[in-house]
Amino acid sequence: FTHVRYNVQRLGFAAVTTEDIAFFNGLLPGSVVTDPDILEASNVDWLRTMRGRSQLLLRPRTTEEVSQILRYCNSRNLAVNPQGGNTGLVGGSVPVFDEIIISTVQMDNIINFNSTTGVLTCEAGCILENLNNYLEEQDFIMPLDLGSKGSCHIGGNVSTNAGGLRLLRYGSLRGTVLGLEVVLADGAILNCLSSLRKDNTGYDLKQLFIGAEGTLGIITAVSILCPRKSPAVNVALLGCDSFEKILDIFKESKSMLGEILSAFEFLDYSCREVVCEHLKLRNPLQETPFYILIETSGSNDDHDQEKLSHFLEKVMTSGLVADGTVATEENKIKALWALRERITEALVHDGFVYKYDISLPLERFHEIVIDMRNRLGVRAKRVVGYGHLGDGNLHLNIVSPAFDQQLLDSIEPYLYEWIAQHCGSISAEHGLGFKKKNCIYFSKSRAAVHMMQQMKAILDPKGILNPYKTLPAFTQ
Ligand code: FAD
Structure with a gap:
């Protein structure tokens, strides 16, 4: 059968039979789930934009059990979907059809x-x-x-x-x-x-x-x-009135904070609006078009605070920063981090989210957000830009009240072409999963994708591991 919404055809894998379920019950007593109510949570992704139809969830406890499951599935030609916490944002963690879900939830030692x-x-x-x-x-x-x-x-x-x-x-x-x-x-x-x-x-x-x-x-x-925990942590939230100034602050932070700089995060005013509106978080700064959150962590509080205050003095007196606040105490640090960390969650309350996680040269980092706002106009409820600026990684999120195919057609492939033209990546950290696998060519050459497909064919000749994900269909 075909998945109508995604226009994808089920491949010729076997379907799960009562004999298969009996086999797994023997192998994993108490760890085989067929109850549709429990399966529901594992069939739907975190964003609630993808829904599979798996009728079987396995929760092995040991590597040996995972090994026996896969040996059996491979011999029976049964497709499987590995699943961790199911927080993935590209539809990789849930089945597309009736793949067996293999969860690592009980392997937590x-x-x-x-x-x-x-x-x-x-x-x-x-x-x-x-x-x-x-x-x-x-x-x-x-x-x-x-x-x-x-x-x-x-x-x-x-x-x-x-x-x-x-x-x-x-x-x-x-x-x-x-x-x-x-x-x-x-x-x-x-x-x-x-x-x-x-x-x-x-x-x-x-x-x-x-x-x-x-x-x-x-x-x-x-x-x-794992690194040592830094005893001295400081966080500064700064408001700026132009993106160019943010890049200057970034350069200054690398030079003046050096080895103690541990995060340089970016959010625009739309992000502040969305967290304040839906999560009732309080923004301690005056309204500015852009905000950055800078974290320092080091081993000597006096040394770090001295460095941070020199840096802040420089960026404030040179007019790079319009407003700012610093937190040294844990609760205040957490409150500032929440303004950045909870944007993803707040956006889900806003409507249907079209999520893009892209790498771009820093000079172009915010240009695409403006471009998209102009292109989509009132058809988009919100266009927000935030992300790990220190890593060149922008999260561009567009929201509409409900899924809108015409809006999506205005975003893609235009956005991907724009990213490719500016030598960025269409997926900086979320992966390709199900939703973005066919877009891989915007970031990788045909030869590179072909080599990936050959590697997949060697390691998984029957293609049972997470089919329909990450790579486009193999063509000779
Ligand atoms: P799942 O979502 O269960 O699976 C993700 C993929 O990995 C799937 O393809 C799945 O099949 C595969 N998989 C899972 N476990 C295994 C395994 N043991 N062996 C083989 N394959 C496996 N991501 C970032 O990179 N940076 C962020 O800052 C970030 N912030 C986020 C914030 C929020 C609020 C949310 C909801 C998500 C965020 N993500 C972020 C995305 C997501 O949390 C990460 O991709 C995370 O690493 C997924 O882990 P998971 O255990 O939930 O995996």
């Missing part, structure tokens, strides 16, 4: 933490925030932080190569993930769970699975390098 090296090894289903809380007790933190931290799993984070709020300081998961354990489509267990920082023996296979969105294997365990 910490295997080991070495406080000398800072290497944490844990199962894939650990919730990011739980890992961070565990580490904080030992004066460490996770090297990544996302607005979805209370639900997302570390396995999902690695599978999407999640970026987030700390990337500016600690780099991407491609650097901090030291090892992975992965179950391949045929059930083979690939143990690359190294905790070494340096290991140049052959190809670095774990990199294949980072950002593969569950299309090449199911990640079952992760080892990751």
